Amino acid sequence: MTxxxxxxxNLTMRFGGLLAIDDLSFSASKxxxxxxxxxxxxxxxxxxxxxxxxxxATAGSMFLNKENERLNLKKFSDFKVAQKAGVARxxxxxxxxxxxxxxxxxxxxxxxxxxxxxxFTILGLFNAxxxxxxxxxxxxxxxxxxxxxxxxxxxxxxAGDLPYGDQRKLEIVRAMCINPHLLCLDEPAAGLNAKxxxxxxxxxxxxxxxxxxxxxxxxxxxxxxxEISDHVVVLNYGKKIFQGSAKETxxxxxxxxxxxxxxx
Amino acid sequence: MRKIFLVSSIKDSLFxxxxxxxxxxPIVGLRTVAKNEVLVVSPKWLIVLVIVIVCALxxxxxxxxxxxxxxxxxxxxxxxKSITNFLDTKGTQIALSAIIFSVIFPFLxxxxxxxxxxxxxxxxxxxxGWGLNIVIGLAGLLDLGYVAxxxxxxxxxxxxxxxxxxxFWICLPxxxxxxxxxxxxxxxxxxxxxxxxxxxxxxxxxxxxxxLLLNWYQLTKGPDGLTGIPRxxxxxxxxxxxxxxxxxTFHTFFGLEYSPMQRIIFLYYxxxxxxLITNLFTIKIRRLPIGRAWEAxxxxxxxxxxxxxxxxxxxxxxFAIGAMFxxxxxxxxxxxxxxxxxxSFTFIESAIIVAIVVLGGMxxxxxxxxxxxxxIGLIEVFRDFESxxxxxxxxxxxxxxxxxxxxxxxxxxxTITLHKKEVTK
Numbered sequence: 098m099t100x101x102x103x104x105x106x107n108l109t110m111r112f113g114g115l116l117a118i119d120d121l122s123f124s125a126s127k128x129x130x131x132x133x134x135x136x137x138x139x140x141x142x143x144x145x146x147x148x149x150x151x152x153x154a155t156a157g158s159m160f161l162n163k164e165n166e167r168l169n170l171k172k173f174s175d176f177k178v179a180q181k182a183g184v185a186r187x188x189x190x191x192x193x194x195x196x197x198x199x200x201x202x203x204x205x206x207x208x209x210x211x212x213x214x215x216x217f218t219i220l221g222l223f224n225a226x227x228x229x230x231x232x233x234x235x236x237x238x239x240x241x242x243x244x245x246x247x248x249x250x251x252x253x254x255x256a257g258d259l260p261y262g263d264q265r266k267l268e269i270v271r272a273m274c275i276n277p278h279l280l281c282l283d284e285p286a287a288g289l290n291a292k293x294x295x296x297x298x299x300x301x302x303x304x305x306x307x308x309x310x311x312x313x314x315x316x317x318x319x320x321x322x323x324e325i326s327d328h329v330v331v332l333n334y335g336k337k338i339f340q341g342s343a344k345e346t347x348x349x350x351x352x353x354x355x356x357x358x359x360x361x
Numbered sequence: 362m363r364k365i366f367l368v369s370s371i372k373d374s375l376f377x378x379x380x381x382x383x384x385x386x387p388i389v390g391l392r393t394v395a396k397n398e399v400l401v402v403s404p405k406w407l408i409v410l411v412i413v414i415v416c417a418l419x420x421x422x423x424x425x426x427x428x429x430x431x432x433x434x435x436x437x438x439x440x441x442k443s444i445t446n447f448l449d450t451k452g453t454q455i456a457l458s459a460i461i462f463s464v465i466f467p468f469l470x471x472x473x474x475x476x477x478x479x480x481x482x483x484x485x486x487x488x489x490g491w492g493l494n495i496v497i498g499l500a501g502l503l504d505l506g507y508v509a510x511x512x513x514x515x516x517x518x519x520x521x522x523x524x525x526x527x528x529f530w531i532c533l534p535x536x537x538x539x540x541x542x543x544x545x546x547x548x549x550x551x552x553x554x555x556x557x558x559x560x561x562x563x564x565x566x567x568x569x570x571x572x573l574l575l576n577w578y579q580l581t582k583g584p585d586g587l588t589g590i591p592r593x594x595x596x597x598x599x600x601x602x603x604x605x606x607x608x609x610t611f612h613t614f615f616g617l618e619y620s621p622m623q624r625i626i627f628l629y630y631x632x633x634x635x636x637l638i639t640n641l642f643t644i645k646i647r648r649l650p651i652g653r654a655w656e657a658x659x660x661x662x663x664x665x666x667x668x669x670x671x672x673x674x675x676x677x678x679x680f681a682i683g684a685m686f687x688x689x690x691x692x693x694x695x696x697x698x699x700x701x702x703x704x705s706f707t708f709i710e711s712a713i714i715v716a717i718v719v720l721g722g723m724x725x726x727x728x729x730x731x732x733x734x735x736x737i738g739l740i741e742v743f744r745d746f747e748s749x750x751x752x753x754x755x756x757x758x759x760x761x762x763x764x765x766x767x768x769x770x771x772x773x774x775x776t777i778t779l780h781k782k783e784v785t786k
Contacts, residue, residue, distance in 0.1 A: 149667060179669030186667050194660035197653075198775035204650075205657040206668045211650035218678075221649040222642075232777075240779065252779035275668055 101162060102127040102311040103148075103279055108157035110143055110335075117143045119335040121157070125279070125328070130305050130312045132322045134346075135332035136355060141315045142189060144332075145281050148313075149186045150178035163278060180209055185277035187268045189284050189315075195257025199248060199267060202256050203239035206274035211235055242270040246300065262293035266300060273304060279311045280304065286318040294318065298325050323347065331355065370424035378417030385412045423763055456727065463633055467626045477625050481632055481697065483737050485690055488636035490717040490729035491643055492686030497715065498724030499643075499652060500679035501659025503560045506547070506567025507714050510540040510684035512574060512706035514691025516581060519590045519701055529593045533692050540688020541681040543570075548680035552673055555662075567711050574703040586702025592624065593631065593696045600624035628697050635693060639686045640726055646682070648776045655679050656724075656776075720761050722768025731769050 101124035110118040118140045125131035133141050146152040148159055150173050159170040161182055168182050178184045194202050204211070214231035215221030221228045243249040246266040251259065256267060265285055272280055285301070286294050302325055305312045316322045322329065322343065329346040331339040333355040339346060346352055390409040393400045466472060466480060489511060496504045517539040521532045547566050551559055574581045581587065592600065598611045600623055611627075612619040646652045654675045657665050662672055695701050717736060721728025739757055743750040761769065 151663075151666075176666040176669050176671055179667055180671070181669075188664070188667070192661050192664035192667070194657045194664065196660060196773060197656055198778070200777060200779050201653060201656075201775055204777060205653050205665070205670065208650050208654050208657075208668065208670045212654075215650055218646065218649055218651045221651075222645055236777070236779070243779075249779070253775055271668070 101125065103313070104158075104160040104162070105144075105148075106158050106160070108144070108147060108159060109155045110140070110147055110152060111155045117335050118147070118154075121332070121335070121337055123330045123337060123340060125311055125313050127278075127309060127311045128305070129327035130301060130314055130325050131328045131330065132314045132316055132326035132343075133330045133332060134316060134319075134322055138334075139332040140335040141332055142283060143335075145186060145283055145313075145315065148178075148281060149184055150175040161279060179275055179277070183276065183278040184281065185272035185275050185279070186281040187265075187272050187283055187285060189287065191261075191264050191268050193256040193264055193268055193271070196255055198253050199243070199256050199259070200236070200239055200252040202267065202271050203242065203274050204235060206271045207235045207238065209275075238274060242273060245303070246270055262289050262296075265289060265293075266297065269297075269300065269304075273308070273310070277310060279313060281313045281315075283315050284317060285314070286316055286321045289318075294321060297321065301325055370421060373424055374417045374421035377420035378413045381413045381416035382409065385409050452727070459730070460637070467629055474622065474625065477622070477629055479737070479741055481625070481629050483733050484629070484632040484636050485694060486714065486717060486733045486737055487730055488632065488639050488690045488693075489687060489714045490721065490733055491636065491639040491726060492683050492690065493714050493718050494721075494724060494726065494729055495643055495646075495655070495686070496679050496683035497718050499647065499659065500655040500676065500683075501723075502551075502676065502679060503556065503715075504563045504680075504683070505560045505708075505711055505715060506563040506565070506570070507683070507687055508706045508708070508711040509547070509567040509570035510543060510687030511691040511694065511710065512570055512703070513543045513684075514540040514688025515695040515701050515706070516574060516587070516691075517688070518692030518695045519587045520580070522591045522696070523587065523589060526591070529591075529692075529696055533689060536692035537685040537688045540691065541685040544680040544682075544684025545677050547684075548677040552676055564708070564711070567706075567708060571703050571706050574706070581703075584702060584704075586700055586704070587695075588700050590695050590699045590701065592699060593628065595627055600627065628693075632693055632697075635689055639689070642686075643726060651675065651678060653776055716758065720758065720768055722765070722770035722772075724773060725768065725770040728768055728770035735769075 103125040105124065106122050108118055108121045109116070121140075121144065123131075133144060135141055143152065147154040148170060150170070153174075154171060161168045161170055161184065163183075170178060170182055170184065173182055179186075194205065197205070211228075211231060212218075215228045216225065240249060240252075243252055246263070246269075248259070248263055248267065251263075256264065259267060265288075269280075269282065269285060282301070286297055289297060298321060301312060301314070304310050314322070314326060326343050329339075329341060329343055330337060331346060331349075331352050338351045338355055339349045341349070386409055389412065390405055392403055392405055394403045395401075463480075463484075467477060489507070493504065493507045496502050496507070514536040518532045518536040521527050521535055522529070527535075547563065551562050554562060575583055577583070594600070595611045598609055598614050600612075601610045601619075610619075611617075611623055617623070647656075654665070654670050657668075657670065658672060658675055665672055665675075694705070698705075713736065717729055717732045720736070721730075721732035735757065736754065739753055740750055743753045746753075
């Protein structure tokens, strides 16, 4: 059995009297797209916020397995999850830097690498050749991703001026620019039309299969979930009620009950 | 359609007149005068009437021409567009000619002592504006206590120069470092604050520094101020009319006639160089990762965190670097005045600097210059009409807010481009 990329064990998150996540365990592997689905308020985004350091989990542990180390994500506070552990995320309501250009958005994502190359700004002030070289590389990486989502011609426009679907894709490749091990996507297909949704599927499959980056996906759009996810985790009221392949999930009575209710 | 609009805008402007009457009636209309050792109210209704009419008429005209949805009459966008376009296409030439003009300015035939003093003052404000632009314009941290760093710079320069007798060029970086330290000191407690809350805390910080300076008598001489701050010398050559025995001064060294203008001109070039360094530094740092991180932080802090940008360090550097330039400007102020007291570092100074940055268009370097020339120039023009200065100041702000609500120059250029930018819009 291949080692899992992410192991979530007995994760619990409590807000005062509200138990948002209740003893949740699941795992995600590097070469799979893992979807987390569930009705509204099931605690899906809370799982993401715990994983990416925005919330501190009440109990339980989350391990990220890299080639030769096992990191406990709980030990990293907010920005360090992205910086040190390499877990990137996108947001339910798009969070780009709207008044910065598309290219600048991707450059900010490569901040830590460039910051080191610029000798914490001092070398950069004097245009040190090592920094100039690194910056060129960063632009190349940005260009590579822009080519993939077909936005190269709009690289110098403000990100806020892009159409909605392009903003979604830009946010995803921006997260890819930090070169993550695990990419967490919070409802990437929300508000997309059928054509954009199909393009998104292609992009996600490319990231997962070609770029070998594990994807964790929260999604309401079942067409996306069923089409691309290899593994589905179903949450309801903070509890895992089912996990399995997409097909199994579709036919699971527990899942149907959670979504549609039971017949009295 | 048009008629209904006209009626509603007349109603609206009459209402504006009413508000103006309620405001200016008591403030301007009722003035107390001492007559035969008794205070008597002497009403000034005529001037109130004029103000009310101006307000109502102004409101009517703005309704008609600016807030009118019917773009046929909209002059706001056309003026804005032509200014922006002009500056976009001719930006480099304008900047170059402005620099050349400021370099030859002291030697122009009409330049006298008075103009030089104003120019020095303007350059000081421009430098402060550029410094604060890093904090407000780039990092988006609304800092209302910027004058504190100006004060810290001025006092640390003065104290080191008086007590240790160190020269300007040694004290200048020390003052900058001290101010930067205070920037970090302010930065730590306000890391989690944004917007209005941040503004209030920074405002309090500015007042705290001023009150500290006022009360720490042993160190700062409190309200008496520090006197006898050494004047700057030209790389060791002092500006003195009567040199001591065997002492080289600026005019003897260069074989010139002594003139008090020599020092003024030197001070002018000093602040010009300091201001230009601030400008070049800001332009450069905007294109570096840290500058981009500042702007990203202004746009969306949560997204920054998700990309692994350290918000704490990024904010603190913005505070520290902004404060450092404030400190440099402060030490220039100290050496120019030769006397500093807490009086010079009141909140109104912070307010003027913030006004310069905001009116100039947040983040725009040229905007700071235009706003400074406009605001400080206006204050100077109205110097003879002391009591109307603030009205003129306020009126100017209202005009800018009507015509350019996002500042005189509100366009932002990307810090890095993939394609060669063709400037045709």
